[in-house]
Amino acid sequence: xxxxxxxxxxKAVGNAGEINDLLRRYGVKFGIYKNGEFKEQFxxxxxxxxxxxxxxxxxxxxxxxxRVDALNAFLYDIYHDKKIVRDGIxxxxxxxxxxxxxxxxxxxxxxxxxxxxxxxxxxxxxxDGEWYILEDNLRIPSGASYPLIARELTRIAAPQAFEENAVxxxxxxxxxLKETMEYANCGGIRAILTPGRFNxxxxxxxxxxxxxxxxxxxxxxxxxxxxxxxxxxxxGGKTRIGxxxxxxxxxxxxxxxxxxxxxIGIPNLMEAYRSGNVGIINAPGNGVADDxxxxxxxxxxxxxxxxxxxxxxxxxxxxPFYEEDMKYVMDNLEQLVIxxxxxxxxxxxxxxxxxxxxxxxxxxxxxxxxxxxxxxQEVIDFLDLPIIDNGDTVMRKADxxxxxxxxxxxxxxxxxxxxxxxxPDSFVVxxxxxxxxxxxxxxxx
Amino acid sequence: xxxxxxxHSNRLYWxxxxxxxxxxxxxxxxxxxxxxxxxxxxxxDYLGCFGLADTYEDNAAxxxxxxxxxxxxxxxxxxxxxxxxxxxxLREEISTTSLSFLQMAKDTLEKAQNSxxxxxxxxxxEDILYAFWGCINEHIYDDEIRNIIYIGKTVERxxxxxxxxxxxxxxxxxxxxxxxxxxxxxxxTPFRYQTKPLSELVEILGTEADxxxxxxxxxxxxxxxFEAGEVSV
Numbered sequence: 019x020x021x022x023x024x025x026x027x028x029k030a031v032g033n034a035g036e037i038n039d040l041l042r043r044y045g046v047k048f049g050i051y052k053n054g055e056f057k058e059q060f061x062x063x064x065x066x067x068x069x070x071x072x073x074x075x076x077x078x079x080x081x082x083x084x085r086v087d088a089l090n091a092f093l094y095d096i097y098h099d100k101k102i103v104r105d106g107i108x109x110x111x112x113x114x115x116x117x118x119x120x121x122x123x124x125x126x127x128x129x130x131x132x133x134x135x136x137x138x139x140x141x142x143x144x145x146d147g148e149w150y151i152l153e154d155n156l157r158i159p160s161g162a163s164y165p166l167i168a169r170e171l172t173r174i175a176a177p178q179a180f181e182e183n184a185v186x187x188x189x190x191x192x193x194x195l196k197e198t199m200e201y202a203n204c205g206g207i208r209a210i211l212t213p214g215r216f217n218x219x220x221x222x223x224x225x226x227x228x229x230x231x232x233x234x235x236x237x238x239x240x241x242x243x244x245x246x247x248x249x250x251x252x253x254g255g256k257t258r259i260g261x262x263x264x265x266x267x268x269x270x271x272x273x274x275x276x277x278x279x280x281x282i283g284i285p286n287l288m289e290a291y292r293s294g295n296v297g298i299i300n301a302p303g304n305g306v307a308d309d310x311x312x313x314x315x316x317x318x319x320x321x322x323x324x325x326x327x328x329x330x331x332x333x334x335x336x337x338p339f340y341e342e343d344m345k346y347v348m349d350n351l352e353q354l355v356i357x358x359x360x361x362x363x364x365x366x367x368x369x370x371x372x373x374x375x376x377x378x379x380x381x382x383x384x385x386x387x388x389x390x391x392x393x394x395q396e397v398i399d400f401l402d403l404p405i406i407d408n409g410d411t412v413m414r415k416a417d418x419x420x421x422x423x424x425x426x427x428x429x430x431x432x433x434x435x436x437x438x439x440x441x442p443d444s445f446v447v448x449x450x451x452x453x454x455x456x457x458x459x460x461x462x463x
Numbered sequence: 464x465x466x467x468x469x470x471h472s473n474r475l476y477w478x479x480x481x482x483x484x485x486x487x488x489x490x491x492x493x494x495x496x497x498x499x500x501x502x503x504x505x506x507x508d509y510l511g512c513f514g515l516a517d518t519y520e521d522n523a524a525x526x527x528x529x530x531x532x533x534x535x536x537x538x539x540x541x542x543x544x545x546x547x548x549x550x551x552x553l554r555e556e557i558s559t560t561s562l563s564f565l566q567m568a569k570d571t572l573e574k575a576q577n578s579x580x581x582x583x584x585x586x587x588x589e590d591i592l593y594a595f596w597g598c599i600n601e602h603i604y605d606d607e608i609r610n611i612i613y614i615g616k617t618v619e620r621x622x623x624x625x626x627x628x629x630x631x632x633x634x635x636x637x638x639x640x641x642x643x644x645x646x647x648x649x650x651x652t653p654f655r656y657q658t659k660p661l662s663e664l665v666e667i668l669g670t671e672a673d674x675x676x677x678x679x680x681x682x683x684x685x686x687x688x689f690e691a692g693e694v695s696v
Contacts, residue, residue: 042570043563045551167559207466215552224554234555239468252472253652 037065040171046164049218056216062454063168064405065176068416068436069183075460078141078149078420079430081330084320086137086422089156089307091323093133096306097123107322108315111339115390116312117360118157118305120268122275126292126303128202133301135198136263137422138162141330142400150333150398152417154313156304158265161435161455162421163222166191166229168457169433184462188433192229194423199230199261201425202297206260208232209249211240213266213282223265232263242286245293261297262287268302310359310393311337334396338389347394351382354394355445367446369397397445403456405438415439417447418458434458471556472611472653474549478557479615481546485568486592487623488539489585492529496582499526512626513537530585531576543568557612558602564595610647614654617641622685625678631671638668653689660684 038060047058070078095102096119102108113119138159140152169188173180199208210232212223227234239250240259248256264271270280275288290296306312314335317328336343336354347354351370358366373381385392402413416438421431436456437447447453467475491509499505499522506525507517515537519525533540547565554562568591571584578584603609621637645661648654663684667677674681 043566044559045562045566220551224552225559227555228559232555233466234552235468236470239470249466250468252467252469253649257466 037168037172037175038063040175041168044167044171045221046167047221049216049220061164062440063164064438064454064456065172066404066406066411067172067457067459068403068418069459069461072461072463075432077329079432081149081328082139082420082422082430083428084324084326084329085139085151085154085316086134086424086428088316088320088323089137089154090131090133090424092319093156093301093304093307094127094131095323097126097303102319102322105322107318108312109339111390112309112311112315113306116306116309118268118303118307118309120276120303120305122288123301123303126301128291128301129204129294129297130201132202132424133304134307135202135299135301135424136195137300137424139420139422140417141420142333142398142417144398145401147401148331150331151313151316152333152398153310154308154316155419156308157268157300159419159421160219160222160265161419161437162191162195162431163225164455165433165435165457167225168455172457183459186432186460186462188431188458188460191421191431191433192226194429194431195226195263196230196232198423198425199232199263199297199299202299203260204295204297206247206258206296207249209235209240209259209262211235211237211262211264211266211284213270217265219265226263233259235259237282237284240284240287242284242290245286245290245295247284247287247290247296259296261299263299268305271298271302310357311339311390314393333398336394338385338392338394343394344386344389347385348382351378351385351394353397355397356381356385356392356394359391359393369445371397400445403436403438405440405454405456407440412442414442415445415447416456432460467556467605467608467611469653471553474553475556475608475611476615476654478546478549478553479612479617480619481542481549482565482592482595483616483619484623485539485542485546486589487620488529488537488542489588491627492526492539493582493585496526509627512628526581530581531572540572543572556603556605556608557599561595561598561602564591564598567591568595606647607649610644611654614641614644614648617644618685618688622682625682625685628678631674634674635668638664656688660687664688 041063042060046061048061049056049058092102096113103110103113134156136159138155138161140155141149142152143149165188208230210223210227212220212234214220214236217223224234233249235249241248241250247259247262249259250256266282269276271283272285272287273280273283274285276283288302291298291302313332314337317332320326320328336347338344338347354370356368356370360366368381370378400415400417403416404411405414416436419435419437421434423429423431436458437453438456439445439447439453441452495506495509503522504517505522510517519528528535529538531540532538533544535541543565547569550557550562550565568588571588571591575581575584599609599612617637617640621634621641624634624637645656648656664681667673667681667684
């Protein structure tokens with residue numbers, strides 16, 4: 019967005035108050051647990067959008083489709099022939115000790131061989147304009163509902179901004195999701211499985227159910243009979259479910275296959291899935307491909323499966339698992355960002371520059387002791403975006419979660435969730451860490 | 464969609480009940496507010512309708528508690544919170560737009576607490592509630608879903624009207640409305656009425672004299688109308 023456009027936009031929306039009032043009215047919230055207590059918070063929205071010019075987006079789009087297609091090919095390979103391991107492209111260690119690898123999914127082929135139907139790919143734009151992939155989320159990426167409803171409301175609060183800018187309409191996400199769900203449907207109704215109201219993303223679960231004409235269900239409403247998944251109705255009847263967009267983690271899905279202590283799963287769901295009677299979105303076992311350690315290998319996967327050069331770059335990453343990388347990490351720990359591969363949501367991210375000398379040494383010892391547990395990345399000096407803070411425009415760090423949907427073809431939603439840090443000194447943008455969000459405008463020219 | 468779970472059917476029923484409880488409580492408090500302009504402790508009859516003791520220092524303390532104290536189970540705020548709790552898990556059935564009116568009601572009630580003219584600042588709530596019911600009609604295509612909410616609404620209204628000793632013609636109209644809703648309920652669902660309590664209601668609410676004499680028994684019959692209707696959601 020040029021300075022002039024930004025000024026026009028800020029004028030048109032007045033201030034963040036109007037749109038935030040509308041978001042409040044429509045219940046745009048997320049849940050958070052603090053000291054063991056559940057609290058619902060409104061998700062702070064900043065009205066100045068991130069703007070991606072058409073040409074720039076076309077490049078991102080190509081790169082994301084390429085990446086997700088390769089990741090889907092990888093998942094099929096890992097749960098079947100494991101050629102990529104046998105050919106020495108990805109070391110065996112990174113597969114079998116990954117928490118996301120599920121032996122129970124060996125040999126299971128989801129309908130149309132699609133494992134990651136909804137992929138949330140996190141990117142950042144560096145100050146030189148180059149986009150870098152920070153993370154792949156192939157299990158239950160959340161966040162699409164926020165820019166979706168924000169766009170609807172911003173168009174009401176600031177119509178002029180849309181008259182003056184050629185913004186691609188992003189409101190087709192629900193339809194895209196519906197088509198994706200239908201492509202995975204094995205015969206029956208569409209359902210979205212939520213752990214319940216006290217889940218951080220409950221707003222999204224219910225909003226997407228409403229807009230895709232799906233039934234929002236919890237586990238106690240579902241049962242499996244003769245390897246078919248059913249919804250138990252209030253009149254004592256049953257309705258077959260053909261596709262389940264689950265918003266609970268793999269290990270809780272089926273207590274007879276995964277964690278026996280899971281109280282939110284559905285016994286025998288995996289049997290119904292293995293029999294091809296229900297589609298599960300995203301497929302169980304995808305965690306092996308979005309493991310922070312596997313991230314390092316994604317460019318290699320693209321070359322291996324697609325025979326193409328990666329269009330989008332990874333952030334420069336080091337695996338202490340490799341001797342050479344370990345040496346680099348030890349020599350440069352103060353300048354790197356270290357991520358615990360088992361953590362998510364902005365947790366387990368440590369900036370070497372922020373550690374005391376003592377803590378740095380302790381951390382060094384931890385990395386040496388458990389090299390597979392960590393990855394190290396160069397700190398990308400990402401582009402700051404303007405946000406309105408108490409009436410003033412200030413600059414803050416922001417990332418972009420792009421949503422890639424894989425159905426009959428792989429498509430990138432022409433929008434995304436731009437998350438920003440409200441803290442001027444922080445790179446962490448996650449909502450659970452106090453971040454806010456913006457709309458993402460893709461321009462049509 | 465066309466598939467409703469037991470949990471959601473209960474939620475729909477209680478959404479109707481609590482929304483109506485909020486609305487009727489608010490209207491009753493509006494009338495009391497007017498009465499209290501001329502009378503100290505002008506709310507004691509109201510408390511008597513619900514078997515509650517007068518533990519309030521004055522009119523203002525009563526009003527504050529019954530309007531805004533969400534820990535008082537007889538307050539408007541409490542009913543609205545419960546309506547919202549049920550509504551929030553029914554978004555895909557009732558629509559985001561319908562739910563937004565409950566959020567607006569919550570915001571309006573919260574703002575009214577600090578108003579210098581409480582009654583005036585509560586007036587928009589009536590509009591908001593009518594808009595909510597308009598949305599329920601407009602956005603819910605499934606008759607079964609809509610009917611469950613309306614059964615909750617009419618059961619609650621009838622219960623409150625009888626407790627507050629509303630005149631017979633008004634109670635009779637609400638009862639006829641409830642009968643119409645009940646006739647739309649499919650068999651083998653928790654909202655299929657029990658015949659015995661319904662017969663008792665028909666008998667008591669058949670004439671004004673019986674209603675005047677036996678309204679307590681009618682309230683009891685109403686509470687036994689559904690086998691699973693008195694679930695605690």
